[in-house]
Amino acid sequence: MRFNISKELLDQIQELIHQRNDKDLELLLNDLHYADIAEIFDEIAIEEAIYIFKILDSEITADILKELEEDVREKILHGLSPKEIAEELDELDTDDAADIIAELSQSKKAEVISELEDVEHAKDIVDLLRYDENTAGGLMGKELVKVNENWNVLTCVKEMRSQAEHVTRVHSIYVVDDDNRLKGRLSLKDLLTTSTKTPISEVYIKKVDFVRVDDSNVEVARIMQKYDLEAIPVVDELGRLVGRVTIDDIVDVIKEEADKDYQMAAGITQDVEAGDSVFELIKARLPWLLIGMVIEIVASFVLKDNESAFKQYSTLIIFVPLLSATAGNIGVQASAIVVQGLANGSLKEFSKNYFKKELVVAMISGITISLFLLSFHSIVYGQYHVGIAISISIIVVIMFAAMLGTVVPLFLHKNKIDPAIATGPFITTTNDVFGILLYFAIARLILGL
The missing domain is CATH 1.25.60.10 (MgtE N-terminal domain-like)
Structure with missing residues (x-):
């Protein structure tokens, strides 16, 4: 219950x-x-x-x-x-x-x-x-069960009984040499079905997944998730067995990373919780708000420079909020999939095939939205040539937003910067400026302004 x-x-x-x-x-x-x-x-x-x-x-x-x-x-x-x-x-x-x-x-x-x-x-x-x-090293615990490759099965069983008293849960039995270097793992089934006099060196499994003490916790989580492991041994620089990381620790890592990425996507620059002080909350949230404000001021200057265009064709300005929102959404969607792929290992670096796929998705989405806008503009305002200019501009802006949303997180990842930054205000505000620039540049070109 x-x-x-x-x-x-x-x-x-x-x-x-x-x-x-x-x-x-x-x-x-x-x-x-x-x-x-x-x-x-x-x-x-x-x-x-x-x-x-x-x-x-x-x-x-x-x-x-x-x-x-x-x-x-x-x-x-x-x-x-x-x-x-x-x-x-x-x-x-x-x-x-x-x-x-x-x-x-x-x-x-x-x-x-x-x-x-x-x-x-x-x-x-x-x-x-x-x-x-x-x-x-910071994740691992010292509690584990290990046996020496030179022991026989009977000695192993005796030692395992003694060691298991201090271990809450036995996930694996590790095999080491005389210098405590990790050699492999032992199957419980093989141990139970083998003669007590048989040397462990004849029955242990030499292939064993492991991590090193200085591997990042995110990398440990990725390996354990990939190979569906409940525990993984940790070795030092000399290959000596020094501990193990268990699944409960990895669940905490995954949760912390998810929380951090969620906050970064919302424009929160550091890990905060509801119980933190007002100062801590402001310090985490204000930077991106200020950056976004500066970028939006640039967007306002772009609008001002195109004042003559929307004086002549007033419907151009009506669709700017729609343009900003759509470009922002497309960019965030594209970057979110890339960040997810980088996090789970399905996408490790720039892929031409994936990039082409994202452009096709953006093109189809852009054409669908532009056709709807063309129909709406033609019915409501009756200015077909303006509707065509807006529709073509929307397609280009959406394509640009998808490219930006795909390339930026990959670039950040390559330069050792958390790509989750690219799923938040960075993409939406950047798309606002460049999107509006492209929108009016294409509209001017088509309308002959």
């Missing part, structure tokens, strides 16, 4: 907190999934969330901690001592623990690490903190 937060549930929780009835509160919350409790924390006062956090078992609260929104988690961590935070992190996988520690101040970070009881766990966390958060 799907969980929904009701007013009755919130009232019940708040009443139990007010009564300091820890026993009934714990019984009520223990029946809920940790992700649902994290959702409740978003709906109640931070003091109430901290109170609940302190009465629940660390095994539950550790999972709650990783599910919380960053701003809520920051406030809860602020209300906990370094020792209390360390108790939570001891229950988490190394990658989740490292992510949380990275959010702390430098002084508190050192205090928390010193309070971790499991020394090996602490060493792994410190090791992960060395990597950039947007790389495979």
Whole structure:
């Protein structure tokens, strides 16, 4: 059954907190999934969330901690001592623990690490903190199951049982050599159907997909998506197995990239959320608004220069808003498909075949729209020659918008700039200026102005 937060549930929780009835509160919350409790924390006062956090078992609260929104988690961590935070992190996988520690101040970070009881766990966390958060090293966890290629099946099974105690979920069994270099992977089926005395070197699969610690998180996501992987091993510069990235981490990466691209397409220059301050929201949204205003001022000068044309043929100016909107829509549609193709790997660079296809689509769309406009203009205004000039201009402008929408994101991608920029105000405002220039230039040419 799907969980929904009701007013009755919130009232019940708040009443139990007010009564300091820890026993009934714990019984009520223990029946809920940790992700649902994290959702409740978003709906109640931070003091109430901290109170609940302190009465629940660390095994539950550790999972709650990783599910919380960053701003809520920051406030809860602020209300906990370094020792209390360390108790939570001891229950988490190394990658989740490292992510949380990275959010702390430098002084508190050192205090928390010193309070971790499991020394090996602490060493792994410190090791992960060395990597950039947007790389495979920053994504990976240290928990995995590995066997040596020189062992036999019986030894492998014994070692796997021991290692699996510290791994939440076993996705794969990796094979390494004496220097911990990744050699391949082991099929569980082969392990179960092979003699216990058989050397692993005779049965393991040498072909294994992997990523390097400095590969970008987006590249890791692309590889895992392409090969439909639940986990992928991570190796260092010497090819040594240092960790693994699991599918839950990749889902977060994909979501973050989608959110970022969506905001960039809307002209928001940096990652913001509804809970951010007014200053942060303005700083993220105002730059493109100012850039768009400057570009539109240029468009207004273009209109002014063509004042004589629409004085003689007034219907020319009537169709300018339609021209701008249509060109903007065509450009955004074209760029959105290219950006999507670059993101999922179906389009890696400029393709003549795709470019021709996009031009054909734009031409057919332009002809269809222009025929409608020609008919409308002829019926309503009766100026057939003006209608023809407007219709031909619209076709050219739409073709130009499609070309711009296709080429610009590819150019940005080639120059290591996020092509998602091209799906927002950049395309629409640029199309406004050039579209209006082309529109009046063609109209003047056809009408002999």
